[in-house]
Amino acid sequence: MDGAHWDGLRSLLPAYRQITNVAVKDGATTAFWEDNWTGDAPLCTTFPVLYSHVAKRGASVQAVAKHGLASSLVPRLSTQARTELLSAQNMLSACIQCKANLKKKNILDSDVCELCKCSAETVSHLISGCSIAQSFWRHIGWDPLRIPPAADLWQIEAQADAPSRSPPTMILLCCWNLWLHRHDVVFRRRDPSLRQLFSCREAAELWRWRLPPAQRSDVEYWRTRFVM
Ligand SMILES: [Zn+2]
Numbered sequence: 676m677d678g679a680h681w682d683g684l685r686s687l688l689p690a691y692r693q694i695t696n697v698a699v700k701d702g703a704t705t706a707f708w709e710d711n712w713t714g715d716a717p718l719c720t721t722f723p724v725l726y727s728h729v730a731k732r733g734a735s736v737q738a739v740a741k742h743g744l745a746s747s748l749v750p751r752l753s754t755q756a757r758t759e760l761l762s763a764q765n766m767l768s769a770c771i772q773c774k775a776n777l778k779k780k781n782i783l784d785s786d787v788c789e790l791c792k793c794s795a796e797t798v799s800h801l802i803s804g805c806s807i808a809q810s811f812w813r814h815i816g817w818d819p820l821r822i823p824p825a826a827d828l829w830q831i832e833a834q835a836d837a838p839s840r841s842p843p844t845m846i847l848l849c850c851w852n853l854w855l856h857r858h859d860v861v862f863r864r865r866d867p868s869l870r871q872l873f874s875c876r877e878a879a880e881l882w883r884w885r886l887p888p889a890q891r892s893d894v895e896y897w898r899t900r901f902v903m
Contacts, residue, residue: 707739707747708732718763725759728752751887754840761828761847773798790860790867798825801857802850807867811853814869815900837900838893845897848875848882869903876901 705712708719708726719726728748739747744763752760774796778786788796791806802808803822812819816835823830831846833839852875859865876898883894 703735703737705736707734707736710736712736722759722763724753724755725763728756750885754887757844773801775800790857801853802828807856807869807872808853810869811849811872836896838890838896840890840893844882844886845879845893848878852878873901873903
């Protein structure tokens, strides 16, 4: 599987490696879907529809960490599977190495968000609480206060006049861009930039081909929103 969309998702959760280091050593002998390594239940049980779209069952945590969750799936996902994918990404995001999680592990002394400098950097904060994220949502006509917390993001409902079928995919795109933007600020010392966040306009075009044919025209809506 290739394409910028999947390249993006491949590194969507860079924390995978840290997760595997902490929880399952190097993950080489732990089955990503079938073993209970996340704490609650095997992922194949938690996300049964998504599991039915797995291209290679029995893949190790290490292999999925290396290539990305989405790249372990068949190219065309059903609507339910895409919803479960978003949910799975979000569940794993609780382990993302945002500053709040790192502080809990005593790896960092401070968890203050480097974008707004005034709140703890949790995943939910990055998605909808941070001032620049809120500007992003408002700019596309969405109320950031109606964006669910990260763990419940799969329950997001379309706002404004957005097409009702494709939000899980497009919200994943928005979150991915917010995460990339955060990396630019934290690791590349760039200034927070709303303009940079709207580079997802080009990505939306690439993601079009991962939507079912009947939903591809929805991308036009999102392209008209992702402009400064
Ligand atoms: Zn912030």
